[in-house]
Amino acid sequence: MLTKISGGITAPQGFKAAGVHAGIKKNGKEDIGLIYSTVPAAAAAQFTTNQMAAAPVIVSRQVIENGKARAIIINSGCANACTGDQGMTDARVMAHETAKALNVDDCEVLVASTGVIGVNLPMDKVTAGITQAAAGLSENGHEQALAAIMTTDTFSKSCAYEFTLGGKQAKIAGIAKGAGMIHPNMATMLCFITTDAAIAPSLLKQALSQAVELSFNMITVDGDTSTNDMVAVLANGQVGNELITSTDSQTYREFYSVLKTVCTELAQLIVRDGEGATKFLEINVTRAVSFADAKCAAMAIAKSPLVKTAFFGQDPNWGRILCAVGYSGAKTQPDKTSLAIGDLTIVVNGQGAASFDTTKLKEVMAAKDIAITVDLGLGDASATVWTCDFSYEYVKINGEYTT
Amino acid sequence: MLTKISGGITAPQGFKAAGVHAGIKKNGKEDIGLIYSTVPAAAAAQFTTNQMAAAPVIVSRQVIENGKARAIIINSGCANACTGDQGMTDARVMAHETAKALNVDDCEVLVASTGVIGVNLPMDKVTAGITQAAAGLSENGHEQALAAIMTTDTFSKSCAYEFTLGGKQAKIAGIAKGAGMIHPNMATMLCFITTDAAIAPSLLKQALSQAVELSFNMITVDGDTSTNDMVAVLANGQVGNELITSTDSQTYREFYSVLKTVCTELAQLIVRDGEGATKFLEINVTRAVSFADAKCAAMAIAKSPLVKTAFFGQDPNWGRILCAVGYSGAKTQPDKTSLAIGDLTIVVNGQGAASFDTTKLKEVMAAKDIAITVDLGLGDASATVWTCDFSYEYVKINGEYTT
Numbered sequence: 001m002l003t004k005i006s007g008g009i010t011a012p013q014g015f016k017a018a019g020v021h022a023g024i025k026k027n028g029k030e031d032i033g034l035i036y037s038t039v040p041a042a043a044a045a046q047f048t049t050n051q052m053a054a055a056p057v058i059v060s061r062q063v064i065e066n067g068k069a070r071a072i073i074i075n076s077g078c079a080n081a082c083t084g085d086q087g088m089t090d091a092r093v094m095a096h097e098t099a100k101a102l103n104v105d106d107c108e109v110l111v112a113s114t115g116v117i118g119v120n121l122p123m124d125k126v127t128a129g130i131t132q133a134a135a136g137l138s139e140n141g142h143e144q145a146l147a148a149i150m151t152t153d154t155f156s157k158s159c160a161y162e163f164t165l166g167g168k169q170a171k172i173a174g175i176a177k178g179a180g181m182i183h184p185n186m187a188t189m190l191c192f193i194t195t196d197a198a199i200a201p202s203l204l205k206q207a208l209s210q211a212v213e214l215s216f217n218m219i220t221v222d223g224d225t226s227t228n229d230m231v232a233v234l235a236n237g238q239v240g241n242e243l244i245t246s247t248d249s250q251t252y253r254e255f256y257s258v259l260k261t262v263c264t265e266l267a268q269l270i271v272r273d274g275e276g277a278t279k280f281l282e283i284n285v286t287r288a289v290s291f292a293d294a295k296c297a298a299m300a301i302a303k304s305p306l307v308k309t310a311f312f313g314q315d316p317n318w319g320r321i322l323c324a325v326g327y328s329g330a331k332t333q334p335d336k337t338s339l340a341i342g343d344l345t346i347v348v349n350g351q352g353a354a355s356f357d358t359t360k361l362k363e364v365m366a367a368k369d370i371a372i373t374v375d376l377g378l379g380d381a382s383a384t385v386w387t388c389d390f391s392y393e394y395v396k397i398n399g400e401y402t403t
Numbered sequence: 404m405l406t407k408i409s410g411g412i413t414a415p416q417g418f419k420a421a422g423v424h425a426g427i428k429k430n431g432k433e434d435i436g437l438i439y440s441t442v443p444a445a446a447a448a449q450f451t452t453n454q455m456a457a458a459p460v461i462v463s464r465q466v467i468e469n470g471k472a473r474a475i476i477i478n479s480g481c482a483n484a485c486t487g488d489q490g491m492t493d494a495r496v497m498a499h500e501t502a503k504a505l506n507v508d509d510c511e512v513l514v515a516s517t518g519v520i521g522v523n524l525p526m527d528k529v530t531a532g533i534t535q536a537a538a539g540l541s542e543n544g545h546e547q548a549l550a551a552i553m554t555t556d557t558f559s560k561s562c563a564y565e566f567t568l569g570g571k572q573a574k575i576a577g578i579a580k581g582a583g584m585i586h587p588n589m590a591t592m593l594c595f596i597t598t599d600a601a602i603a604p605s606l607l608k609q610a611l612s613q614a615v616e617l618s619f620n621m622i623t624v625d626g627d628t629s630t631n632d633m634v635a636v637l638a639n640g641q642v643g644n645e646l647i648t649s650t651d652s653q654t655y656r657e658f659y660s661v662l663k664t665v666c667t668e669l670a671q672l673i674v675r676d677g678e679g680a681t682k683f684l685e686i687n688v689t690r691a692v693s694f695a696d697a698k699c700a701a702m703a704i705a706k707s708p709l710v711k712t713a714f715f716g717q718d719p720n721w722g723r724i725l726c727a728v729g730y731s732g733a734k735t736q737p738d739k740t741s742l743a744i745g746d747l748t749i750v751v752n753g754q755g756a757a758s759f760d761t762t763k764l765k766e767v768m769a770a771k772d773i774a775i776t777v778d779l780g781l782g783d784a785s786a787t788v789w790t791c792d793f794s795y796e797y798v799k800i801n802g803e804y805t806t
């Protein structure tokens with residue numbers, strides 16, 4: 001039983017949150033967010049694979065090795081990436097100031113940043129903001145925390161569920177931000193999940209890794225893997241279920257299923273709010289020789305500027321989809337490849353379908369949500385990737401980002 | 404001695420060309436082009452690595468195995484890709500009709516197509532056009548042939564040179580078309596080169612392969628490797644130099660150097676005419692551990708929509724460049740990485756340069772031609788890639804291509 005509930009990231013028992021405007025963002029909106037578990041919590045996280053990983057990513061990677069954390073301090077408006085030694089010091093100070101204000105250890109605080117790369121944090125503002133956020137922590141602070149992680153997002157992304165776990169009514173909630181520099185590799189963008197379920201850190205790590213693989217790692221907005229990506233989950237066990245200690249248990253399966261639901265929902269919301277997006281595209285590649293091949297072909301379609309602009313312009317130029325499959329590196333055979341857009345069959349075994357009608361295709365492409373299915377006809381593996389189209393607005397947003 | 408000359412693709416001795424409007428393009432412009440050597444010629448070509456290779460690519464791959472060709476028949480307005488058995492038949496008919504009109508063998512005719520994917524050629528128009536083009540062949544037909552290969556190109560791309568080869572005055576000339584679905588993999592887009600030099604087919608093949616590797620394979624417009632890419636060179640020996648038969652010879656080095664010059668010049672013209680391009684970006688990656696790494700990092704920068712839109716908007720958001728290097732897969736170390744844009748030092752060993760000034764960077768980014776240099780500080784390999792920016796116009800062109 002999975003029931004949508006309100007209350008956001010603080011809906012699970014024992015969590016508080018806050019968000020304040022410290023002065024990092026120029027627009028006066030919240031730019032320091034804090035999520036706090038009132039009791040020790042198991043923690044797991046996935047980080048960007050970008051070799052230019054930001055300072056907060058490096059600090060948080062160390063913290064997560066313990067498999068536990070109590071707090072997550074986040075700033076928006078500055079990525080604290082490509083900032084050298086000063087950036088590392090600043091990220092550690094963020095953790096330290098948060099720990100001090102909450103009376104926990106530095107190594108129980110995850111640090112995350114998002115915003116412009118290559119600029120140092122205004123640390124006087126940041127430390128004042130941390131003090132203010134810690135003082136303002138509340139069980140109703142989820143909306144402010146959510147606002148504090150946003151950058152070019154046009155809407156906030158969160159979800160919360162109640163679910164049955166070992167006979168108890170547990171809760172899980174997550175918040176995420178996009179909306180550009182989105183391309184999966186381990187984790188993507190910022191996402192924070194809280195749950196009052198009790199689960200051993202090693203199993204939380206495994207569940208998160210699997211869930212991310214099929215959710216955040218299956219989306220792309222622009223093919224750019226950020227320096228700051230992070231997905232973190234805190235599980236504080238306040239619901240009192242018997243601690244999950246085995247992947248073979250019913251409770252692990254229950255928990256994993258819900259975690260995957262939350263990750264998928266938030267990943268899809270990030271794509272829906274992709275910079276300048278006007279369409280939500282689901283790309284299914286079926287009958288590939290392997291999952292890797294299916295994902296590779298689906299990602300090539302999802303990343304192709306030609307495919308993305310065609311969907312923006314509702315131009316029935318479907319050849320670009322097969323072209324992308326052809327250069328993707330996935331094993332393909334033109335005369336076994338079929339293509340459908342929505343429920344319209346376009347190509348069957350490499351030949352244009354007799355029934356194909358450009359007018360109907362234009363109608364299908366006028367929808368906001370569109371499914372593209374490429375059947376490679378070679379094996380039994382499949383993959384689904386989600387992306388958005390490429391619009392004038394994307395160019396505008398990213399041609400004017402820092403100025 | 405390398406001297407620019409006029410006369411285009413028919414400047415080398417023994418070449419004729421023609422271009423006619425057969426009715427494939429809706430805009431009334433030339434859409435069938437023909438290049439012809441009046442005597443047998445050595446020939447080499449490189450083709451797309453896209454697995455959805457178009458029918459003309461498959462036909463031409465067979466022709467080039469003989470190492471000789473007399474004619475190249477090209478149509479624009481229709482790619483004859485993803486067209487199944489009918490497409491193969493049509494491509495063979497194009498070769499056959501051309502051969503018949505010129506009184507040569509089918510296997511001496513290269514076939515190339517460019518335009519919309521997934522649409523069959525209007526063969527009645529094509530065959531009539533071939534007959535007309537063959538009848539109109541002339542030593543002054545280069546401009547019509549050049550016009551006939553263009554699609555979304557905003558200007559024509561050609562060059563011609565006279566050069567000294569084994570004491571004789573040889574000539575070489577090339578034409579090319581862009582301007583979208585441009586991403587190197589073996590060859591890119593259409594390019595045809597004629598020369599009256601005498602060179603053995605196997606050496607012509609080797610010289611072309613090396614020249615393409617450092618020219619067409621070093622450019623990208625949108626990361627999409629086309630189904631129809633082809634670079635072909637005909638060398639008919641009319642200048643009467645002693646046949647080049649060894650890569651160790653002075654004449655091979657002379658010939659290779661000129662061929663590489665022609666390929667690089669045309670490759671750069673394609674980027675300058677990239678769809679919607681307002682900037683020409685040269686991306687140098689130096690001190691990488693290998694050429695592959697250097698190219699990989701340079702290509703990641705060149706393909707990044709975030710980098711490309713920042714240059715379009717002249718937004719000094721240089722962090723995106725290092726972000727792209729970080730996810731490129733090339734071996735990098737943040738604290739050894741330096742960055743310059745134009746002659747402005749931005750980052751030294753992973754730290755923002757003290758001298759860095761945003762106002763000056765904006766000035767540098769206002770130029771039309773901009774060089775970006777990333778010094779990885781790890782080895783002694785380097786690579787240069789050329790690309791363009793990403794503008795509203797790119798979205799417009801590709802959102803409305805077929806409609």
